[in-house]
Amino acid sequence: xxxxxxxxxxxxxxxxxxxxxxxxxxxxxxxxxxxxxxxxxxxxxxxxxxxxxxxxxxxxxxxxxxxxxxxxxxxxxxxxxxxxxxxxxxxxxxxxxxxxxxxxxxxxxxxxxxxxxxxxxxxxxxxxxxxxxxxxxxxxxxxxxxxxxxxxxxxxxxxxxxxxxxxxxxxxxxxxxxxxxxxxxxxxxxxxxxxxxxxxxxxxxxxxxxxxxxxxxxxxxxxxxxxxxxxxxxxxxxxxxxxxxxxxxxxxxxxxxxxxxxxxxxxxxxxxxxxxxxxx
DNA sequence: GTGTTTGTTATCAA
DNA sequence: CTTGATAACAAACA
Numbered sequence: 261x262x263x264x265x266x267x268x269x270x271x272x273x274x275x276x277x278x279x280x281x282x283x284x285x286x287x288x289x290x291x292x293x294x295x296x297x298x299x300x301x302x303x304x305x306x307x308x309x310x311x312x313x314x315x316x317x318x319x320x321x322x323x324x325x326x327x328x329x330x331x332x333x334x335x336x337x338x339x340x341x342x343x344x345x346x347x348x349x350x351x352x353x354x355x356x357x358x359x360x361x362x363x364x365x366x367x368x369x370x371x372x373x374x375x376x377x378x379x380x381x382x383x384x385x386x387x388x389x390x391x392x393x394x395x396x397x398x399x400x401x402x403x404x405x406x407x408x409x410x411x412x413x414x415x416x417x418x419x420x421x422x423x424x425x426x427x428x429x430x431x432x433x434x435x436x437x438x439x440x441x442x443x444x445x446x447x448x449x450x451x452x453x454x455x456x457x458x459x460x461x462x463x464x465x466x467x468x469x470x471x472x473x474x475x476x477x478x479x480x481x482x483x484x485x486x487x488x489x490x491x492x493x494x495x496x497x498x499x500x501x502x503x504x505x506x507x508x509x510x511x512x513x514x515x516x517x518x519x520x521x522x523x524x525x526x527x528x529x530x531x532x533x534x535x536x537x538x539x540x
Numbered sequence: 541g542t543g544t545t546t547g548t549t550a551t552c553a554a
Numbered sequence: 555c556t557t558g559a560t561a562a563c564a565a566a567c568a
Binding site: 261262263308329330331332333379381382430432439440488489529530531 | 544546548
């Protein structure tokens, strides 16, 4: 479940190794993309989408953008040029495309990038600058940007007083990048039940939730993300955040900060985790 | 065979 | 416009 911290980790790692590389060959069963000869100018992230900015050798030709969404089980694994040691990925080895490899980028220096995706929900789109803007602009404020002030958060909440807070936080058109894991963790951090109606939150709770969202995202990025299931770093390694999760994946286990127990329910079709004692 | 896992979009309903 | 519910996509796992 790659969410903001996982995609941000990939952005940082891939930015270091891919910028300046030229695509020599591209193969995929389902994505017919004209990528050969293009050079990677930059690697960026918006919401849960990774953005590769591409140029051609034709100086006057417009830049194009490869957008990547990993959805639930996507991976981007980077294989350096020649003679590298492998770490296991999805039961195989990263240097051997697994049966879940959906696309392979080969660069002129013989390094490669694999797009793996067990459930095939992820996608690659090659688009123009304006098409990229259309897709990216559908998303709300970046929670780690300066634009995500407490006032901005209050303004968003004020528009939807009757929604449950978890459902609002999952809405990508309002705040970009939170998914099932970090929404549950942020609610825990603010001592708020994910089932609460937005309009029932008092000033202090809103401020606490604002801070909890920022804190959990930053902490996870510092740990290179959460490998609850399929997510891997670009190196094939797992992220280190799982051990620091307080509620996600901890149903029936003791709460880490009180005598309570972590409960799990279904909320709007999502597995939802919270402490039955210290979250109110 | 059943339920569970979840990001996103579409569609229908009140 | 808000909100809620459901299906669809797809594959593995218990």
